Amino acid sequence: MRLEYFEMIDAVVRLDRTAGTIEAVAKVPDASPVFEGHFPGHPLVPGVLLTETMAQASGYLILAHLGFERMPFLTGVDKARFRSFVGPGAVLTVTAKLEHDGSGYAVTEAAIRHEGKSICDAELRFRTMPFPEGLDAPMRERARTSGLLHLAGIGDGAST
Numbered sequence: 001m002r003l004e005y006f007e008m009i010d011a012v013v014r015l016d017r018t019a020g021t022i023e024a025v026a027k028v029p030d031a032s033p034v035f036e037g038h039f040p041g042h043p044l045v046p047g048v049l050l051t052e053t054m055a056q057a058s059g060y061l062i063l064a065h066l067g068f069e070r071m072p073f074l075t076g077v078d079k080a081r082f083r084s085f086v087g088p089g090a091v092l093t094v095t096a097k098l099e100h101d102g103s104g105y106a107v108t109e110a111a112i113r114h115e116g117k118s119i120c121d122a123e124l125r126f127r128t129m130p131f132p133e134g135l136d137a138p139m140r141e142r143a144r145t146s147g148l149l150h151l152a153g154i155g156d157g158a159s160t
Helices: 034-035 047-065 136-146 147-150
Strands: 012-017 021-027 073-083 091-102 105-114 118-131
Touching: 012 047, 012 147, 021 047, 047 073, 047 091, 047 105, 047 136, 047 147, 073 105, 091 118, 136 147
Parallel strands: none
Antiparallel strands: 012 021, 021 091, 073 118, 091 105, 105 118
16 A cells, blocks of 8 residues: 555455456555554554545456446445454455446445454445546556456556
8 A cells, every 4th residue: 555645455366357356455554644643653544545445446346347448436435334443564355346337337345354354345336437538558557566457358558
């Protein structure tokens, strides 16, 4: 994780495009300015960043499902539940399952676990749209470095 840059997913470890599932790893840094204020002397990953982590894993799943033809943008978070705290140094397992895709919208069920323990889960809604100008290449590069393109069998060029 690079919290300050909102790069939450370190690696995609499993992708099943047919089943519509993904598993990723997010390693919480040992130190971050985020922890200086949340909370002084008792550092915890904010719930909003855990939600963003689930959204990014879900976004990768949707990108792979759509063959990088459209970009998912988070539009809603429903049924979010936070069950435990996450501190510095934790290695998180992030999963998502595609529940719906159609009419320019996608819905996933996502969850985060740490050492087998449920941390949080939510239903996430996305609007899928053409890539804004200039965003396709950086998204492909991030997907390449995370391992998503390899697992999805998608080339890292502009055409798919």
